[in-house]
Amino acid sequence: MSANHSNEYSFFQGVERNFDKASKFTRFEKGILEQIKACNSVLRMKFPVRIGDTIEVIEAYRVQHSHHKTPCKGGIRFSLDVNQDEVMALAALMTYKCAIVNVPFGGGKGGIKIDGKKYTPFELEKITRRYTSELAKKNFIGPGIDVPAPDYGTGAREMSWIADTYASLNPGELNALACVTGKPVSQGGVRGRTEATGLGVYYGIREACSFAEDMDKLGLSTGLKGKTVVVQGLGNVGYHAAKYFQGGGAVLVGLAEYEGAIYNPEGLDLEAVMAHRKATGSILNFPGASNLESAGKVLELECDILIPAALEAVITGENAPNVKAKIIGEAANGPLTPEADEILNKKGVLVIPDIYLNAGGVTVSYFEWLKNLSHVRYGRLEKRFSENTYAEIVNIIESLTNKRITEMERNIMLKGPDEVDLIYSGLEDTMIGSYQEIREIYKNTEGVEDMRTAAFICAINKVGVAYEELGIFP
Ligand code: GLU
16 A cells, blocks of 8 residues: 555555446446456566665656557656555546546556655756666657656656657657657647646636536635635646636635645735745745644635645545535645545535546647647647738728727737647637536436546546447457
């Protein structure tokens, strides 16, 4: 059992439990369900890396949960909590996540059991490159095989090391850059990938808050304006989610990082908090805010929307009864243990599940992978064409009405799409469409009492059909 999970279930068992709860509402035979649920391949490796004067033996994993569609897809995390059970659980979540947002990949995940903060960039580069070589040796990486991405503790820098290592091992492979996503834009990345998960969280919760019927049940009005929000974790996902919530008119009343948490019912200015953290090394003692006695207490604050955006199993059977939020948006993977989930569902909290809510990252990874395979930037072909078409339309309207629009209006109306515009619009459409699909299942399936079960049903249906259509060998 992994270190930081519920008393009853390991992380992977928790995912299996959610699967079992949902699979009862699907039409698939036992064998298909067993195959969907199983982790297909688990690669565990140990390799030596010279760190200073000593040789360190590094433990690492790559798990391919499902091959109903290939390549497999999922991030790589650097954390001391990495273990086989955790990587298996995260890989399984990737399978369901990809299915929900119609991204044609199987689920995968990787992890290196290190504290990234303890190494120099040079040492991290050596570890990352060696890990990539190990994956290549075992045929666990490639544009059509398995495509890693950033996760907890990794980012664009690590992805460019992976791409470069893979490309060196496969000289002349035209699609080599598609072996990993989340790369810097200069190395084949796509604009908008960095903020994609946080922006997806925002789009998802905004959509959830748009249904009057659902908000009535929670005693809330529709829309995000004025809603109080607490964000736990200001890494790439939490920071961007918080930024978009603030921009959308919500009030950030609580923020937490690993050194502690701060609270101000009047609202916290995110950029000012980030600047304060940069200057002092901590979010604590932010002017006008009170410090909370422990970072975990942020989860128990009075608020409308709580966004755990760090690691798994932060809300458990123990602290769930103290949670006061009406909506929980799972920006992290697996932030609620099964015990917490049960308690919160009974309390009537609307839990928007990870396998839907944080799928914005992999959605934009898919767009990046497509860009790499097509070898052309989004918008390159159509931008000017669109601008010319819009100009003609505006000119015709102006001559018909004998009125002229202002220069500023003209600039807005005539703008053709840049890469980032297309990425954001693809992401927004995906998050809205998938929410509506899950909500329909939730509303129309008798006996389904929570959005997580509905999301699992949605995923199982899609993966199940793919397995059926693949055909099972006699
Ligand atoms: N690590 C992210 C996740 O958990 C992104 C995965 C990807 O882009 O492949 O969804």
